Amino acid sequence: MSIDAVPAPGAGRRGALFGGRMQEAAMLLPALALIAVFLLLPFLSSFRIALTNERLIPRPVPPRFVGLDNFQNILSDHEFWVALWNVARFTLMVLPVQCGFALAVALILNTKLPFRNVFRGLFFLPAITSMVVVCVIWATLFQYPTGPFNQILSVLSFGMAGPVDWLGDPRFAMPALVLLSAWQAYGFQMIVYLAGLQGIPESLYEAAELDGANRWQRFWHVTMPSLRQTHIFVLIITTIQAFKLFTQVNILTQGGPRGTTDTVVHYMFTAGFVNQRLGLASTVAIILFFIVLIVSLVQRFVVRDRK
Amino acid sequence: MTSISHPATLAPAPSRPVPRDWSRVIAVVAVSILALVVISPLFLLAVASLKPDRFQILADMGSFRAFWVSDPSLQNFRDVWTFSGALPFGRYLVNSLIILFVTVLGGVFLNSMAAFVLAWGRLPGRAVILTALIALYIVPQESIVLPLLTIVNRVGLSDSFTAQILPFMASPLYIFLIYQFFIQVPRDIYDAATVDGAGPFRIYWSVFLPISLPVLATVAILLGIETWNQYLWPLMVTQTDRARPISVGIASFFGHDSVYWNSAMAASVMMMIPVLIFYLAFQRWFVSSFISSAVKG
Numbered sequence: 261m262s263i264d265a266v267p268a269p270g271a272g273r274r275g276a277l278f279g280g281r282m283q284e285a286a287m288l289l290p291a292l293a294l295i296a297v298f299l300l301l302p303f304l305s306s307f308r309i310a311l312t313n314e315r316l317i318p319r320p321v322p323p324r325f326v327g328l329d330n331f332q333n334i335l336s337d338h339e340f341w342v343a344l345w346n347v348a349r350f351t352l353m354v355l356p357v358q359c360g361f362a363l364a365v366a367l368i369l370n371t372k373l374p375f376r377n378v379f380r381g382l383f384f385l386p387a388i389t390s391m392v393v394v395c396v397i398w399a400t401l402f403q404y405p406t407g408p409f410n411q412i413l414s415v416l417s418f419g420m421a422g423p424v425d426w427l428g429d430p431r432f433a434m435p436a437l438v439l440l441s442a443w444q445a446y447g448f449q450m451i452v453y454l455a456g457l458q459g460i461p462e463s464l465y466e467a468a469e470l471d472g473a474n475r476w477q478r479f480w481h482v483t484m485p486s487l488r489q490t491h492i493f494v495l496i497i498t499t500i501q502a503f504k505l506f507t508q509v510n511i512l513t514q515g516g517p518r519g520t521t522d523t524v525v526h527y528m529f530t531a532g533f534v535n536q537r538l539g540l541a542s543t544v545a546i547i548l549f550f551i552v553l554i555v556s557l558v559q560r561f562v563v564r565d566r567k
Numbered sequence: 568m569t570s571i572s573h574p575a576t577l578a579p580a581p582s583r584p585v586p587r588d589w590s591r592v593i594a595v596v597a598v599s600i601l602a603l604v605v606i607s608p609l610f611l612l613a614v615a616s617l618k619p620d621r622f623q624i625l626a627d628m629g630s631f632r633a634f635w636v637s638d639p640s641l642q643n644f645r646d647v648w649t650f651s652g653a654l655p656f657g658r659y660l661v662n663s664l665i666i667l668f669v670t671v672l673g674g675v676f677l678n679s680m681a682a683f684v685l686a687w688g689r690l691p692g693r694a695v696i697l698t699a700l701i702a703l704y705i706v707p708q709e710s711i712v713l714p715l716l717t718i719v720n721r722v723g724l725s726d727s728f729t730a731q732i733l734p735f736m737a738s739p740l741y742i743f744l745i746y747q748f749f750i751q752v753p754r755d756i757y758d759a760a761t762v763d764g765a766g767p768f769r770i771y772w773s774v775f776l777p778i779s780l781p782v783l784a785t786v787a788i789l790l791g792i793e794t795w796n797q798y799l800w801p802l803m804v805t806q807t808d809r810a811r812p813i814s815v816g817i818a819s820f821f822g823h824d825s826v827y828w829n830s831a832m833a834a835s836v837m838m839m840i841p842v843l844i845f846y847l848a849f850q851r852w853f854v855s856s857f858i859s860s861a862v863k864g
Contacts, residue, residue, distance in 0.1 A: 281688075288684040294737035298733060306710065379599075390814060400615070408628055451857055538713060538717065545709070
């Protein structure tokens, strides 16, 4: 491997400056070379491929330059807009559920609760569970017609509602994915909020208490404003994650039922890998990149605005 | 765990009823219930993996029998571990572990070495490289996988371990995380080592690495979790069982008319166990590493 390129320790004693710089270059090069070949090169070539009709497995006919045809095809493809809309829908649903629950648990863990660290460890467990494993568990929880969710629904509605085919019904498939995704990922937002909460000076709460603010008022007028930066960060990160939604969809719904859970990455995967249309898929990849870029720039802009 | 499920033992003696202590007990009980509800899916998974009958698993799921197994059996694990089951999960698990260890060891080494040069080296152009790396960090993996697949296919690396290791060892994010740690090291430490006549690699290896354990652990944990959970890339790059990781193996249970839930549950437990072991051993480090990955913004 490229590790061999590193000279033996202490090699550059006599060569002074020059030897030292050679060594430095040898230390920097392996990482940079890997990033150049496996990140920069594919990134740049996606812009080239997007302008061609290249296939994943090359055909006898060399790929042809097609200009912006791929962009035109995608922007006029109804399914792409559905996928984009689905991801937006997923984001709008997952943000309040996931971040709200994360904040609630963080607030609980930020009190003088005994065994806080044990609880923090337990609440963080879903976050270290692989999404594939989460899909196995939740597929059985959503089971039609006798899974736990259907039983709970039946009990709560006194047998009036359900059973619901959670992952097979166009109305419920996306909310079901939202629920399992939020469960898997809230732990990350929870510890970010926890770190944010611990950064709020105690003196602010003491001052509010002297002013006669009750617990509710302290939350709205001290905690929430102090968490502004944390909120922005959490919202941006969650949004970016949501736009990359793929694994759950690929395993549990394959974009169905009736396209209601198709996502941008799933659309790209289907176009490029399943249907081999690399040019088209690269175009989607570029669109995804710009979405992520814009969301990140919004964060930079909002955070700088504050300073 | 046991201390949580029996919080009553924490209550003060009845002869001394202090209201504040009672409210603490109630709080602990309430939070315990919430925590148990939240992690109950994981508990259900563990219980179900001990039931060898896949129809029984589904039938039990809708009732409280889901939380209990009357005659626990390791049959599912025996099935998925050997080839007697539908898929060779022993092989997948070993594949995943190989990919994990090589990626993490190589990644920590290469990223920290590069970070050292960027932080303390005298090479010209370091600032430019650093800026370029930060800019590249924003590129999501999802938007490069297809061109990457053509590159990997062209150099004949498809369906290999190398294709799952090399692309993810070096990473702008981890170089940057370690860089931020290195630049906070006091100048005196670097100067003292230079006066002794040590070259850059020597200073990195015997002075900087030993004092950087926290950040190296952070990178190892984040890179480890990321590698363990890879799905989209190995789904595309592995065509046979040769280098297929356990994540793709488990996912292949789905998509058939009837899922072998017993095997899927056992395989999922097998996928969780290595993570759980590391998590229990280094819990504080896990949490703090996730925070530092967040703080970088």
